[in-house]
Amino acid sequence: MLHVRNVSFSYRKQLIFKDITAQFPIGKIIGIAGANGCGKSTFIRLLTGMLQPDTGEILLYEDRVTRTSCKQFAYLPDIDLFYADNTGEEVFTFYQSQFADFSIEKARQAADYLQVSTTAKLQKLSKGKRALVKMAATLGRNVPYYIMDEPFSGLDPMVRESLIRGLIQFIEPDTQTIILSTHEIYEVEPVLDALMVIKDQQIIAYETLEDIRDELQKDAVAWLKSQHQ
Amino acid sequence: MTMDFVRDRPIYLQITDKLCGELIEGTLQPGDKLPSVREYAVTTGVNVNTIQRVYKELEMMALTETKRGQGTFVTENHAAIVTLRENMKLRLIEQFFTDITALGFTKDEMIEAIQKEVTK
Known part of the structure; x- marks a missing residue:
């Protein structure tokens, strides 16, 4: 269990999060939504230990999350981090050298499933195809938590659909959890167990989507938003 | 293609309805094997937990039977x-x-x- 407990965080004297608390159980796909600049990426960096909270703590199985916790997390950044003249295979080899849990076979399978070449240089690939290589590398890891910053951002619907299928295909539903931030809430909604909404330095909602639809017979995403306007 | 859903109704119910429709029109026949939960989740583009709920629902309605180690099958009970x-x-x-x-x-x-x- 990943646990955020009473966390506050400021950046250059500006308060980004004020006393937030949340839990991320194993076996879920959880979306994080919020307007631009609300702190989604910051939240994700806090979760993975790249940033440290000013007060409060983030715990993974009772251990404080730090920069070295990356062994437990597969982090998918929202920017292109790989060398443009590397191929997918070279990216996979690099991952293998860095992460003991990485399986090059699983990454190749994922790339094959996502129908993207791993022998072409990244600079020769479209933005969508590069995103697929990045996703294949991430899925090649074998960790309890996959944390993805805007994995669908700027991708066409076909690519997005492939990515969503890839997530379902390659993540173990009983032992692994995906936390992903997104703007495309409606497109991604069917794959999510729960949705968290961040606004005004707070987590203003964190609900199981099917429960809302079941109990209220309402559009869960619209309901979440309307609760906090 | 993945499935499209209306927004104000639980997804598990929408998929349950779809499968019930296939049972009524006969696309799904008694004794047919349903895809595994994971396979069906991938086809529909839906969370695995949601599909698990669909299969539980169908079983509760006595429309399917789970055979240990073999999977889920449409009931042979015509009633x-x-x-x-x-x-x-x-x-x-x-x-x-x-x-x-x-x-x-x-x-x-x-x-x-x-x-x-x-x-x-």
């Missing part, structure tokens, strides 16, 4: 399918009455019109 068909009939009629009442038509008026339409 269950007949019941499903009857329930669907009533549901459609109920929906029809709700719709016409909302627009101010009477049941008698509609029945008369339907009979005329049928014998045409």
Whole structure:
């Protein structure tokens, strides 16, 4: 269990999060939504230990999350981090050298499933195809938590659909959890167990989507938003 | 293609309805094997937990049976399918009455019109 407990965080004297608390159980796909600049990426960096909270703590199985916790997390950044003249295979080899849990076979399978070449240089690939290589590398890891910053951002619907299928295909539903931030809430909604909404330095909602639809017979995403306007 | 859903109804119910529809029209036949939860989740583009709930729902309605180690199969018990068909009939009629009442038509008026339409 990943646990955020009473966390506050400021950046250059500006308060980004004020006393937030949340839990991320194993076996879920959880979306994080919020307007631009609300702190989604910051939240994700806090979760993975790249940033440290000013007060409060983030715990993974009772251990404080730090920069070295990356062994437990597969982090998918929202920017292109790989060398443009590397191929997918070279990216996979690099991952293998860095992460003991990485399986090059699983990454190749994922790339094959996502129908993207791993022998072409990244600079020769479209933005969508590069995103697929990045996703294949991430899925090649074998960790309890996959944390993805805007994995669908700027991708066409076909690519997005492939990515969503890839997530379902390659993540173990009983032992692994995906936390992903997104703007495309409606497109991604069917794959999510729960949705968290961040606004005004707070987590203003964190609900199981099917429960809302079941109990209220309402559009869960619209309901979440309307609760906090 | 993945499935499209309406937003104000639980996804597990929408998929359950779809499968019930396939049972009624006969696309799914008694004894047919359903895809594994994971396979069906990938096809529909839906969370695995949601599909698990769909399969549990179908089993509760006695429409499917899970054979240990083999998977989920459509029941060979025709009575269950007949019941499903009857329930669907009533549901459609109920929906029809709700719709016409909302627009101010009477049941008698509609029945008369339907009979005329049928014998045409």
